[in-house]
Each structure stands twice: as C-alpha cells, then as structure tokens.
Amino acid sequence: MTRERSGPGPSSGRDAERTALQRRVLLVDDDDDFRASVAEVLRDEGWEVTTAHDGEEALALARALDEFVLLVDYRMPGLNGGEVFEQMRGRSPSRLPAVLMTASKHVADLAAHHGFRHHVGKPFSLDDLLGTLELALRGGEPGE
Amino acid sequence: MARSPFNADEAREAWRRYVSTGAVARRLLRRSTYHAWARCHDLGASPHLLKAEALSVSDTERLLAEQREFIAAATPFMAALSRAASSDRHAAMLGDGRGVVLDVVGDEASVRGPEAVPGPGCLLAEETAGANGIGSPLAEQGYVEFVGPEHFIGGFHPFTCQGVPIHDPQGRTVGVISTSVRRPAASQRLRDILVCAANGIEAELLRLRLERDVERVLASGSGSSLAKLRDDVVQTYAAARVRLEAAARRGPAASEYTLALVREAQRTIERFRHRAALWRDLASDELGMRQPFRLDQRVVEIVDLLATDAATRRVALVASMLEEARVVADARAASREIFGAIVSALENAGEGGSVEIAIRLARRERRAVVSVSASPAPGVAPAGPLAAQLAYEAAP
Known part of the structure; x- marks a missing residue:
C-alpha cells in the first residue's frame, strides 16, 4: 500500500472548479509497474493518489477516505474491479465516481454490467485517462 | 575515411x-x-x-x-x-x-x-x-x-x-x-524517446494483430482461457505505453529520470513482444520444425504468462523443480501441450488449490518429463484428473 499526499501539481490552480472538488483518486491495479507509473503521472497532474494492489486492500483503504474517484482495473486476483465498485457503492450513501480500466475488448459491456459510467480501455493515452478522471470527478457524462 | x-x-x-x-x-x-x-x-x-x-x-x-x-x-x-x-x-x-x-x-x-x-x-x-x-x-x-x-x-x-x-x-x-x-x-533524450516511440508503434501493430487473432481463436470455440491471457499480455504493453508517455511529459530538466523511464518502457515493450510471441504460438494450430530448445525456459515462460490467470482463479501455481533440460521437439506443439495440461490442472485444482510443475531429466531413456500435478483445497473434490505427464526427447 502506498499513500502519499503531494503538493499542488502543475495543473492545479488552473481551474477553480477543479480545486473546489477533491482531486483524490483511489487507484487499484494488481500490476505493480503499471500502478506505480499511473500513480506518478496522476501526482504530477495534481491528484492526491492512494493505491491498492487488489480489491480487498482497496475496500479497507476506502473506509478512511472522504471523497475520491475510484480508478480500478477489472481483472485482478480476488475481487474483480466490478465487484470492488459494487461493494464500495453498497457501503457509501453518497455518489461514488468511478472509472473502470481493462485490457478486455469488452470494456464497455463490462462497465455497463457493473454500473460504471466511465471506462478506459488499456492501453490508453494519459490524456484520455486524465480527461475521463476529470469528467468522473465533475459528474459529467462520457462524450461531454 | x-x-x-x-x-x-x-x-x-x-x-x-x-x-x-x-x-x-x-x-x-x-x-x-x-x-x-x-x-x-x-x-x-x-x-x-x-x-x-x-x-x-x-x-x-x-x-x-x-x-x-x-x-x-x-x-x-x-x-x-x-x-x-x-x-x-x-x-x-x-x-x-x-x-x-x-x-x-x-x-x-x-x-x-x-x-x-x-x-x-x-x-x-x-x-x-x-x-x-x-x-x-x-x-x-x-x-x-x-x-x-x-x-x-x-x-x-x-x-x-x-x-x-x-x-x-x-x-x-x-x-x-x-x-x-x-x-x-x-538531444539524446529526444532520440531515446523517438526510438522508444518506433518500438511502441510496432507494439501497437502487434496488439492489433493479437486482437484479430483472438477473434479467430474465439470463433473456433477453442479458447476463452486464451482470450483472457491476451488481456494479460496487452496489460504488459499498457504499462510500457504509460511509461513512454510519462517520459514525454517530463521536460529536459528531468533528463536522467526521463531516460530511466524510457529504458524501462523499452524493456517492457520487449517483454510484451516476447509474451505476445508465446501467446501466438499457443493460439496457433500450425506445426513448427523439430528443433532443439530449452524446455525448462519454455515452461517458465508459460507459467509467467499464466500467473495472473492462476491468481484470479485463486490457485497457487508453483514451478520450483525444473531441471535444466534441452530437448528436440516442435516447440510450438510442445508449448500448446504444456499450456493445455497446466490450464486443465488449474481448473481441476479449483479455488484454494495448487498446481505444481516439475521437469525431470531421465538421462538413460534420453527423455525429459514435464509433470503437472493439481491439488484441490482440503475437503474439496477434484473436478478432474490430478496429474499429467508429458515426455520429450532429450537433445544429445
């Protein structure tokens, strides 16, 4: 588990709307290299990042976080990303913005099946990922 | 001059x-x-x-x-x-x-x-x-x-x-x-990113090819396991691409760190290529030439490819008793046999079980034997046979 709070990144402060919302993400992926690389980019972009390597760890960490965007891989040991989201949503009375990531060709179907409004197919461009996270944070709809 | x-x-x-x-x-x-x-x-x-x-x-x-x-x-x-x-x-x-x-x-x-x-x-x-x-x-x-x-x-x-x-x-x-x-x-930095980008495009072309292969594999009805494995192979490439993009976002001031990211992206692309080649051998029904190859190395590669699959099934996959074995065989066909035996063992072991793979060199018979044994969790009935053995001619 890694939990770090970083100072304002290059993008923070650009947009009043962004700073008004908590730019905090819970990143869940069992691939250590992938998770570390994405976490670093998100921190550079001003996100506060908490990481977990599987669903169980993510559920435990989520209890201590106020508001966050869940960014979760689908195919992981133990709970899959859809199950992680369903369990978190069941516990939380408030809105839980979430983005599903997967290398599966059926990313849109998997996202719809588990109730995700946002998804990114692996491999993705970082611009796509950052845009999708911002959209999820603001409660926007895909394609906006 | x-x-x-x-x-x-x-x-x-x-x-x-x-x-x-x-x-x-x-x-x-x-x-x-x-x-x-x-x-x-x-x-x-x-x-x-x-x-x-x-x-x-x-x-x-x-x-x-x-x-x-x-x-x-x-x-x-x-x-x-x-x-x-x-x-x-x-x-x-x-x-x-x-x-x-x-x-x-x-x-x-x-x-x-x-x-x-x-x-x-x-x-x-x-x-x-x-x-x-x-x-x-x-x-x-x-x-x-x-x-x-x-x-x-x-x-x-x-x-x-x-x-x-x-x-x-x-x-x-x-x-x-x-x-x-x-x-x-x-700059050296731009040169390294350029070379990595060329490798990245080649990896993307390979990913597209895997996508077409997976459609063929699914259409033939022979491989939902292979389709999931393809996702695991692509995951390797996804990690490389994040690294390359992260390097490109860094300015010249962070050049040493950028070069480390690019080098890591290159290594990950190589790993993706290697895994993709193995996946294509497994998904193919073509026969290859009989030729010498390291059986133990091939088993390690297959086990590595199946690591995420085993973890999502919650089956421990262990390959600890691998004698160094050089054999003469059709490497593609042998890979498919070994892959099939391990996937069957994962299914038969079931959640909470384990699968152990060993290679023993029978020098007198000039054979190398791959043993795949499944052990279900205590109290769980096995879903099928618990052991398989595959023998290959040892190289002189």
Whole structure:
C-alpha cells in the first residue's frame, strides 16, 4: 500500500472548479509497474493518489477516505474491479465516481454490467485517462 | 575515411563542394551521412530542391485512407514525441514504407507556417528528396540523424532530423517515424524517446494483430482461457505505453529520470513482444520444425504468462523443480501441450488449490518429463484428473 499526499501539481490552480472538488483518486491495479507509473503521472497532474494492489486492500483503504474517484482495473486476483465498485457503492450513501480500466475488448459491456459510467480501455493515452478522471470527478457524462 | 563527430563548418563545406563540383567529400562528413549522400548521388537526387515534391491531392487522400490503421496506431506515439520536443519549434513526422509523409504533428509554424516541414503526400524517399529523416532511415534500415547542412537538399538545412524505421509483426518495413527540430543539434533524450516511440508503434501493430487473432481463436470455440491471457499480455504493453508517455511529459530538466523511464518502457515493450510471441504460438494450430530448445525456459515462460490467470482463479501455481533440460521437439506443439495440461490442472485444482510443475531429466531413456500435478483445497473434490505427464526427447 502506498499513500502519499503531494503538493499542488502543475495543473492545479488552473481551474477553480477543479480545486473546489477533491482531486483524490483511489487507484487499484494488481500490476505493480503499471500502478506505480499511473500513480506518478496522476501526482504530477495534481491528484492526491492512494493505491491498492487488489480489491480487498482497496475496500479497507476506502473506509478512511472522504471523497475520491475510484480508478480500478477489472481483472485482478480476488475481487474483480466490478465487484470492488459494487461493494464500495453498497457501503457509501453518497455518489461514488468511478472509472473502470481493462485490457478486455469488452470494456464497455463490462462497465455497463457493473454500473460504471466511465471506462478506459488499456492501453490508453494519459490524456484520455486524465480527461475521463476529470469528467468522473465533475459528474459529467462520457462524450461531454 | 569519413569523420565521426558532427562538425557544422565541415558539413557546410561538404555541401558547398557537392553543389559546385558534384563530388562527395568523404573526409568532411560523418560516416552515415557520407553513405546517404553517396546513395543520393547515385540515385540522381538534386541538392538544389527548395522543397519536397508531393503526390496529387487525390493520390494523397487515397494513400491516407489506405494507411488509416497505421496512422491511427502511430497517433498516440506521434503526440508523445511532439510533447517531448515541445520546447522547440518542431515536428513529429510519420512516413509510409516508401518514404511518403502520412502525418505531421508539431507547433503551428512548423506544421502550417511559411517554412513548414513537408506535409502529408510529400515524397521524401532519398531518390527524390536526398538524405533526410524519413527517406534515409528506410534506406539505412536503422536510426539516422542529419544536422543542418548534412541534409542533401538546401531547403532542409534549417532542421535537425532524426528518424527510425517501423516494422510490422512479420518484420516487414511498413513506415518510419522522425522528428525535425529547428536548431542545430538534437538531444539524446529526444532520440531515446523517438526510438522508444518506433518500438511502441510496432507494439501497437502487434496488439492489433493479437486482437484479430483472438477473434479467430474465439470463433473456433477453442479458447476463452486464451482470450483472457491476451488481456494479460496487452496489460504488459499498457504499462510500457504509460511509461513512454510519462517520459514525454517530463521536460529536459528531468533528463536522467526521463531516460530511466524510457529504458524501462523499452524493456517492457520487449517483454510484451516476447509474451505476445508465446501467446501466438499457443493460439496457433500450425506445426513448427523439430528443433532443439530449452524446455525448462519454455515452461517458465508459460507459467509467467499464466500467473495472473492462476491468481484470479485463486490457485497457487508453483514451478520450483525444473531441471535444466534441452530437448528436440516442435516447440510450438510442445508449448500448446504444456499450456493445455497446466490450464486443465488449474481448473481441476479449483479455488484454494495448487498446481505444481516439475521437469525431470531421465538421462538413460534420453527423455525429459514435464509433470503437472493439481491439488484441490482440503475437503474439496477434484473436478478432474490430478496429474499429467508429458515426455520429450532429450537433445544429445
């Protein structure tokens, strides 16, 4: 588990709307290299990042976080990303913005099946990922 | 003898001499530049051109339509390359296998200004445009750099260009990616990102091929396991791409860290290629040649490929007793047999169980035996046979 709070990144402060919302993400992926690389980019972009390597760890960490965007891989040991989201949503009375990531060709179907409004197919461009996270944070709809 | 480090005055003098006498001044040029100029001279290219020739508008449109998939595969890497060079006036360029420009990304002045780099449809093969960052990597079949007057035609002298050819999964040259910056030097950082971007495009072409393969595998009804494994293989590539893009986002100030990221991305792309090749062997029904290979190494690779699958099934997959074994067999067919045995064992062990793989060398019988044994969790009935053995002829 890694939990770090970083100072304002290059993008923070650009947009009043962004700073008004908590730019905090819970990143869940069992691939250590992938998770570390994405976490670093998100921190550079001003996100506060908490990481977990599987669903169980993510559920435990989520209890201590106020508001966050869940960014979760689908195919992981133990709970899959859809199950992680369903369990978190069941516990939380408030809105839980979430983005599903997967290398599966059926990313849109998997996202719809588990109730995700946002998804990114692996491999993705970082611009796509950052845009999708911002959209999820603001409660926007895909394609906006 | 050609000179090694770049010297601007000597290169300028070499160009002046060539234009006035038609002689290639070997001693004044770097080796790769000399070879490129000699080729251009033999091909009859003119150094007096001020700009590149181009296809007609309709031929360009037809070419871009034909190359749509290749251009799309390259797009994220072109963007990363442009981002990496963004402090300079620059352009990232993509060419096809004949040196025709397909796409250009860069700052407004470099792409659309009065002194813009050649755009889509321009012919940059050496025979028409001389030594340049698109045509010469294709001719040279490798990385090429030209600084200012090292370009064969005068119109390109304001630029420093670097290019690398791109190959498809069959190893055929299908294109080239290059950068042009408007200053008399190119950075090591940009060069490393360029080479990594070329490898990234090749990896993307391989990913697209895996996508088509997986459709074939699913249509044949033989492999939902293989389809999931394909996702695990692509995950490796996804990690490489994040690293490359992260490197491209970092400015020149963080150069050491950037180079480490690029190197790591390169290693991950190599791992992706290796895993993809193994996956394609497993998904193929083709037979290969009987030839010697290291059975223990192949088993390790298959186990590595199945690691995520085993973890998601919650089955421990252990390959600890692997004797070094060189065998003579059809490596593809053997891989498929071993893969099938391990997947069956994972299914039969079930959640909470374990699968153990061992290789024993029976020297007297000149055989190597792969044993795959499944152990269900305590109290759980096995779903099928718990052991399989596969024997292969040991290499002399």
